[in-house]
Amino acid sequence: MGALTADRPKGLLPINGRPLVAHQITNLRQAGIQDITLVAGYRAEQYAGLGIEVVVNPEYATTNMVASLFCATTVFDDPKGNTLVHYGDVIVEPRHLERLNAEPRDIACLVDMDWIDYFRARGEHWRDDVEALNMGEDGRLLTIGGAAENLQHVHGRFVGALKLSSLGAIECHAHYRQMLESAADSPGALQAIRQQYTTDFLQSLIDNYIAVQATLIKRGWLEFDCTADYEAAVSWFRTKDSRFFDVSSIPAMEPGL
Template identity: 35%
Template sequence: MTRVLILAAGEGTRLRPLTNDKPKCMVPLLGTSLVERQIACLKRQGITDIHIATGYRAEQIETLGYPTSLNPRYNQTNMVSTLFCALDFIEQEGDLIIAYGDIVYDDINLTTLLESDGEIALMIDKKWRDLWSLRLENPLEDAETLVMNDAGYVTELGKKPENYDRIQGQYTGLIKISADKISDFVAFYKQLDRNASFDGKDFDNMYMTSFLQSLIDAGWKTKAALVNNGWLEIDSVDDLEEYESLAKQGKLDKFYKV
């Protein structure tokens, strides 16, 4: 059995004014909210055990009818803290998918992740420059390092690259943890030094990539579930307008099939 935890606590400040009165995951893409698009994709793959970690405007997400866990300090912490506010759900039985609340993805991408082995699997976009070039004049400015070994396991991610040599793909915000590693996953988080710095951030504000890198550095086998486009990140109003413009031109399917 596979379960899904959607992380949807953030305020989405770069999507204002659209997020003045709604959480980021409730912003519509072509008439349907981001979180509802994710849920529809999950259900098409037979996944119905869905939990949402909330924060900003949590009451609106609660109206969807799915179990939720609240991060009451959502405006003072980062995504990893939000993740472990849903500890009771994390510790239940079955494989666990962790999904960012501001992404959407094609069915085939989700299937690729579900079929991937490894203690942890990450959805990695090999053709990431297509999407980054659409959103940014210089893709390197916003990209992060992603290095894999010959066996297809991620060895480095989330650093600031100096060139394209250490970017073999981009991490997309979709993670799968195998059922037999859930207890170890939780234990690893609990034993982290609360006073340490994680890529320049304190414990409460560490990036998800910093947490994943810590696991990799500790010897966790982190498999790359490789995809070619088939997903979108909605981080700003410009992103949203670009995607909707492409859809009207019939050109969005390369990146995401609405």
Template identity: 35%
Template sequence: MTRAIILAAGRGSRMGALTAEQPKCFTRLHGRRLLDWQLTALRGAGITDIAIVRGYCADRFDEPVHYFDNPHWAETNMVRTLAEAADWLRAGPCIVSYSDIFYSAETVRRLAACTDELAISYDPDWLQVWQKRFADPLADAETFRRHADGTLAEIGARSDSVDAIEGQYMGLLKLTPPGWVRIEALLAEQGAAADKLDMTSLLRHGLARGWRIGTVPVAGPWGEVDSADDLAAYAQVSFDHVAD
């Protein structure tokens, strides 16, 4: 049975006053917290066993889910937060979600159905989203290229051409126990440097080691919230099918 892990340890300082006294995933979009949209999509996809990895403002969480904690959230990055849920990652397949995104249940279902040991969701029509969020989409967008068989070929570098970017990683991925074993081995090699490793850097290290990483296109609405401006950018997004 597939479980889900939401990575919610960081503060999200770019949100300013919106996260001064609450976790980033408590930010409201269309009247509901980002966390509520995530839980709705995950449960809509049939996932009932859900964990949240807490850190900043950990005492604010009261959802009836399982909890892991990253007590060093202020000094570490996303991958160390993920490692706090290692018990689940070793035990069975897990959908792993950033806490500052929203997405549909159908995207979760597609990702869960992917047979690769490690797979990520992505948006092939990313430019429409990035043009709403940024005056210059290339100021934030990163390279994303796939092999002919649909597996990941490149991710996480800067690009000076929109046409050279085939999509954008969404912050939603699937890990199986064999995939997690590879990640744990990489973290052991990295030593203390692993504390600062972000997810796209991890994926890039994996590609350099020959990992096969599946890619699954998004279905339905999705977005990433990094600033108050992003909330305004998504004001016209329909959330009618998040649970479908």
């Protein structure tokens, strides 16, 4: 995000008077999630004082989302109850996080069924960020990630939040370790795994007959992928525009955050 993150990680960008990560923590707590672990990389030391566990990915510059996720060894070595995985550059309304946490399937992800108007509002190049996502009639994901050739074949938008039951967390961790072991003798394949996006990993689960359920929502989230996203969100909070996200659902200030 250029100059916006020259001196801070993206999670500390101010939104409505508070850092992005503070909104995420508040919304997770409102959804009943109290035990929160943040995996950081760039300028990780700036996350001190949030009142949550901060784990550092020392190889953040050469790895990607999935490698960072499994740095949270305290979560995946001995999972207890549900684990919600939440991207660091999205805000999700608490009601959606609650619904995701209540999903009975072992592995589930939030999918927005009413995403196109939001993407159009993010800028003229919105189509560049459209990803393939196809579901079966039972709501299980069939394909996720990669370029979408036709919008009619995009059944929804992955929001950047996952729910893993204890079994789901164990399955995901085991699958990741298996991938690393199978690529141990091939530096190129090993690096490709370490560079995986979350959608790549989810597709790998699906390809290996591990079910991934879609928890369907309509709007109620914001993504901060580029400067235009940030500027649009700041404008919506300033003008109290709740077309895509209920800007009144989160406080402007909270002691200690």
